[in-house]
Amino acid sequence: DAMVIQNPRYQVTQFGKPVTLSCSQTLNHNVMYWYQQKSSQAPKLLFHYYDKDFNNEADTPDNFQSRRPNTSFCFLDIRSPGLGDAAMYLCATSRPWTELNTEAFFGQGTRLTVV
Amino acid sequence: AQSVTQLDSQVPVFEEAPVELRCNYSSSVSVYLFWYVQYPNQGLQLLLKYLSGSTLVKGINGFEAEFNKSQTSFHLRKPSVHISDTAEYFCAVSYHYGGSQGNLIFGKGTKLSVKP
Numbered sequence: 069d070a071m072v073i074q075n076p077r078y079q080v081t082q083f084g085k086p087v088t089l090s091c092s093q094t095l096n097h098n099v100m101y102w103y104q105q106k107s108s109q110a111p112k113l114l115f116h117y118y119d120k121d122f123n124n125e126a127d128t129p130d131n132f133q134s135r136r137p138n139t140s141f142c143f144l145d146i147r148s149p150g151l152g153d154a155a156m157y158l159c160a161t162s163r164p165w166t167e168l169n170t171e172a173f174f175g176q177g178t179r180l181t182v183v
Numbered sequence: 184a185q186s187v188t189q190l191d192s193q194v195p196v197f198e199e200a201p202v203e204l205r206c207n208y209s210s211s212v213s214v215y216l217f218w219y220v221q222y223p224n225q226g227l228q229l230l231l232k233y234l235s236g237s238t239l240v241k242g243i244n245g246f247e248a249e250f251n252k253s254q255t256s257f258h259l260r261k262p263s264v265h266i267s268d269t270a271e272y273f274c275a276v277s278y279h280y281g282g283s284q285g286n287l288i289f290g291k292g293t294k295l296s297v298k299p
Contacts, residue, residue: 072226074226077224099285101285101286103287108192108291108292109291110187110273110288110289110290110291110292111227111273111287111289112289113286113287113288116286125286158226158227160226160227162285165277165278165285167234167235170215170217170232170234170277170285171229171232172227172229172285172287174219174226174227174228175226176224176225176226177224177225177226179224
């Protein structure tokens with residue numbers, strides 16, 4: 069039944085060791101988003117894909133990269149995780165944003181711990 | 184730039200009591216407004232949204248919200264809460280289409296704690 073699936077749910081990585089988080093969707097949505105949610109803070113958009121077009125938010129650190137090999141999958145790569153990157157990472161999908169389509173569907177998130 | 188303010192970080196309430204979670208936004212352009220709920224260690228689930236038309240919108244689980252343009256507010260209400268409503272609630276805005284897709288700008292969240 070799950071429509072946006074994030075793996076793993078919990079990820080522990082070492083300081084400075086590259087890590088990849090995965091998101092897949094069964095909704096066939098054009099748009100996929102990655103949000104970062106630090107403890108007691110608002111989810112913050114890192115970037116999104118509209119099909120294969122990548123859109124980076126201006127204040128997203130270079131340490132964060134993303135790949136979308138096909139419609140169903142999107143990956144978040146953190147090249148050198150720091151302690152400040154510990155957070156919940158949320159993947160979401162949507163159709164192209166119009167008044168008829170204004171719902172983003174979220175996965176359950178991946179909680180990243182950096183040790 | 185848009186911003187969303189949720190004035191209360193925590194709201195404790197007794198079961199069957201009414202509750203209001205407050206949200207104010209600032210934007211120089213028209214926006215869509217949303218409320219999402221997040222249960223512990225879960226993703227975000229849409230409760231309700233305001234796009235246009237009637238300013239009172241009804242959502243799932245008995246929640247409703249009222250858009251007030253003059254006060255730039257979108258407060259969430261429920262007349263009688265249940266233990267199962269214990270969760271964190273996020274108010275969010277997005278640009279209309281033609282802007283930055285569905286990029287949601289969230290408030291910091293309000294933790295609703297329902298006590299028996």
